[in-house]
Amino acid sequence: MSAVIDTPLGHAADHDDHAHPPSGLMRWVTTTNHKDIGTMYLWFSFTMLLVGGTLAMTIRAELFEPGLQIVTPEFFNQLTTMHGLIMVFGAIMPAFVGFANWQIPMMIGAPDMAFARMNNWSFWLLPVAGVLLISSFFVPGGAPAAGWTIYAPLSIQMGPGMDLGIFALHIMGASSIMGSINIITTILNMRAPGMTLMKMPMFVWTWLITAYLLIAVMPVLAGAITMTLTDRHFGTSFFNAAGGGDPVMFQHIFWFFGHPEVYIMILPAFGIISQVIPAFSRKPLFGYASMVYATSSIAILSFIVWAHHMFTVGLPTAGLLFFMYSTMLIAVPTGVKVFNWLATMWRGSMTFETPMLFAVGFLFVFTMGGFTGLMLAIMPVDVQLQDTYYVVAHFHYVLVGGALFAIFAGVYFWIPKWTGRMYDETLGKWHFWLSIVFFNITFFPMHFLGLAGMPRRIPDYASQFTDFNQIASLGAFGFGLAQLLFLYIVLKCSVFRKGEKAPAKPWEGADSLEWTHLPSPAPYHSFHEQPEVK
């Protein structure tokens, strides 16, 4: 409560809304403060990242050699399913919401989110959902084992773990929808005077668009999983041909959610990168308006490409051609964004502190993921690659090298503002280099495995796939260990409070409101008085 230098009315004004805020556990349970809630989202997502990562280490240990050594095939399917569900819904999505909570109010000059109490509820739903999901391991039949995509009719065969998973997804979906309503209302209504939409930081733009995507598609997932629930227990036959239903309809409904979902997971990453690269290039973002239009195009196009996940289902020729063309088309706005980031760097004056290392790493690795995505868009090639390790390689390149690296970049970038302390730059660089090297060792060979004919979601494989699997497993162990280093770096900075005190603007080229108008750490309540934006 000490650094309240932004309130011209003085210290007293800050006290009259809550003279004695609760401390200890109740502070966190009852908080409506966007900074506290952002912190909780980030720690929740980091915990889930480590849980999901442990499942991945187990998977890669089993896949080190052909033959079954460590787990049964049923449990292996639980591991792959839960790894996917935990990483998508527990790690990546909540991490970006954590960034949204911390950053959006500060970046638009608002004192908090529009619906501060609903914000608290949005967060606290998540640990409940997380417990429900993870507890599925301990019920008869174990955790859901139908892949994170839970296709029918396999999902109908599963035990009660599937029902727990469905309830957890419902709760997480509700949390996302409430969070998105909050984000849209905040951005559209609470910007400081002078901050027109086309003057907002790109991070705010990407979250505005992401929030609309979430509201559009989370209810669709809710529909699909509710139909799965009723097929399982209440005698319906939505996905059962014998009762007049169609298993493929599940896929259509799921992927109508699923494809925008992957853009939901990458657009905020694009936003973070659009903040970091200009700051460390000491140059404004190139083509701001184009970036807004490109992001919007990606979001709109994301609704008409879903069946590229279903190229082998037996769609008619016209359908195959339509979805192939629309999917190829998304490469255009995505390419525009990559070129704009490059043009931002071009003829800048760059330094390579850890946030910039991760941002450049993102550009390299995400673009490679984009290339393999374009390859998969070509339907006849996808016939050979669908459900193989080539797809696993592709989505890990875009989700780990893309989304996760952007999250790392954002944490290193903003942690001085959040905690008032600089992270350890040497350790941060170690984290980057270890991560990018081991990441590539893990996932690059998987392209070859897919091309050679190795299917995905198998606990055991034919002998000719051994060597690349061993390389991938070793890489995975290295990558996993490197994230423990990140845990130490974050703890050292935020909890142990070691490291030099951060100035208000540690990054020379940073120019958004949180850097120019707020000290480090940012005060518990900021922008009581809205700043004037020129």
Place this chain on the structure above:
Amino acid sequence: MNRVLGRLIGGLLLALYTALASAAYRVNFQPPVTRIADDIYHLHMLMMYVIVVIFCLVFGVMFYSIYAHRKSVGHKAAQFHENTTVEIIWTIVPFLILIGIAWPATKVVIAYKDTSDPDITIKATGYQWKWGYDYLKGEGAGISFLSTLDTPQDEIYNRKPKDAHYLLEVDHPLVVPVGKKVRVLTTADDVIHSFWVPAFGIKQDAIPGFVRDTWFRADKEGTYRGQCAELCGRGHGFMPIVVKVVSGQQYAQWVAEQQKKSAAATEDTNKQWTLAELKARGAKVYAANCVACHQANGKGLPPTFPALDGSKIVTGSKAGHINRVLNGKPGTAMVAFGKQLSDTDIAAVITYERNSWGNKMGDMVLPAEVKAARKK
């Protein structure tokens, strides 16, 4: 010095090439054996050339910029931040490249979907966890059999060394003649599976309650191996597809043999079996269908996979035992083997279970009893 260096580099490249060329380090598709697979191979190569060029351009620019435009070498930042012309160019040019790719891709999509005028039509049914083949039309029509993984459990559990076709071998492969158009209908009995043979360039989901199709014309004799390509439960990695492409003459011979065998199988139902004969046959059926869950020693993996040794059902009435094997136990992993196995095989495996390990029922079940039980 240069000569030594040159030889060293040459040697390394040779080693790299040899390693890459070996099966263990395969970096590209398997050699195509059909026209479609060949088209797919070339589409992929075309895409790779485009991607590599764009990769070099984009990252060339990026790494040059990282090198030259650094504060530490004294480079001062320019302040330009938009250029409509350049934005238009780097929107239009990629769009044109995509059109260049879409044109050949479209041709292959259309060819891939053309299943008309086949010489032979075969239905492939996905089961948990094996394939069933029914030759429906053309030479060989009427032939019907199941194709199950026959890699021994000992190899899977690391008790014996793995052979060359580990996990990619079956008891009864699909046999087709070379150079003939084969239309493959796919369906499934339980959950979604997918019929995939990489060398043919085909992958078609097998969906319960629906019939979809794909086609291939193999141009070279040989044995081609694929796997199920849609997660279908615990056995997803253990239900391969093996296709033997043989000459027209060998195919005709095989068809004749199969037709003799199925005539013999019909006789089986009415044959005078002895307990020993049924038990011996049952041991084979058990090894192919039951051992993965109930284990070779009959002790199972309780509670999910109950023990058969000393089980109430196995040591109970024959009727109850037959019912369990024929109809499975809904809500559990015990499937209805009545759909997958013949009367003789079911009778044999039941007889085997009732007279193995600690079970000494001394009775046998005849194929005719199983047949009668089906009608109920």
